[in-house]
Amino acid sequence: MIYLKINKSLRGLALSALFTAVLAVCSWISLPAPVPFTLQTLGVFLTVGLLGFKGSFISIAAYLLLGAVGLPVFASFRGGFGVLLGPTGGYALAFLLVPFIYWGVLRLTRGKYLFAAMLSGLSVCYALGALWYSFFAGGESFLSLLAVTVAPFILPDILKLGAALIIIKRIGKFICP
Secondary structure, X not given: OHHHHHHHHHHHHHHHHHXXXXXXXXXXXXXXXXXOEEOHHHHHHHHHHHHHHHHHHHHHHHHHHHHHOOOOOEHHHEOOHHHHHOOOHHHHHHHHHHHHHHHHHHHHOOXXXXXXXXXXXXXXXXXXXXXXHHOOXXXXXXXXXXXXXXXXXXXXXXXXXXXXXXXXXXXXXXXXX
């Protein structure tokens, strides 16, 4: 019995480390903009959908900690605490809430509404990220900030969530048997 627990713990730790790397790679694939277009949301929702609550929270926290200490895991190969405290840091920090939101919605709906759970998590990222960004905007109205920091991302992010859902359904049974 002890061997099975250790084996399961090592497997979970290895998967969390793997998905921490997936998050970094997804953030490196980016197009520059005031808020860069990246594949981070794809990475976050793959992580949350495939690793469960605990594994995904650990993976996202590790990703943010690696970036905070200076490893270039964020968009445009940047790293450091200053990135998290900068204008786009609220979006990355909001990723820590996604496991809570996603798994909370799934628990409430008895696992029936995966896409709704993803949209709920994404909405929290948008709200916190835009609010954080507003502190750096210098008096711009919140609606004009939403036009810059949220509106351009809605369609691409919905497509990424759809891709994440397809991938989760296809490979989830192999990762989380």
